[in-house]
Amino acid sequence: MLGEKELLKLFPEYSDTIQPSGIDLRMDKIYRQVGSGSLIDNEKNLPEIEELESVDDIYTLEPKTAYSVTIEGKIEIPTGYTMLYLPRSTLLRSFISVHTAVGDPGFYGTLQFMIVNNGQYPYKIKKGERIAQAVVFPVEGSGKYNGSYQEK
Structure with a gap:
């Protein structure tokens, strides 16, 4: 896993959020x-x-309801690296889960996750709040993402 330097x-x-x-x-x-x-x-x-x-x-966010959420800006993952996205603990402590996927080497585009209010009460959240953290790992022998969500 890569550290801040x-x-x-x-x-x-991303210098202000590293x-x-x-x-x-x-x-x-x-x-x-x-x-x-569908997926067939x-x-x-x-x-x-x-x-x-x-x-x-x-x-x-209404109780017991799932939503799709986009992340500010576009991310570009360099070839040779992958990202895992993890929810911020404040959300988990508030009964809000963030469901994510793996960011492949070479991906460029807008990240879209699922956020769910698992609680019994409405939850308010403001645009620009930190909801997830990207953890970056080197990948040996990787190719480059070329899937349907590539924006470049």
Whole structure:
């Protein structure tokens, strides 16, 4: 796992959110599902979503409800490195879970995670809050991501 000195070299654009062992990721927008989706024979049919309304950039997450959330800015993972995304402990202590995936070497684009209010009460969160931390690891012999979510 890379520490802050190496992270600063690889990701200078995140200098204000680099921590001793990862990069804090800030929430941009939250979306709710408004249609169905499917994954059959590797054919991706993503559900239709719409942005959740906010008041002064504050969103309210309803209890027992899942949302899609985007992260501010675009991330570029250098070839030879991978990212694992972990939720911030403050959210976990507040009954909010953040579900993530692996960031492959060479990926460039907008990160999108799932956030779930597992609690019994509404939870308020403001745009720009830190919701996850990217932990970076070197990968030997890696190729480069060339999947359907590549934006470059």
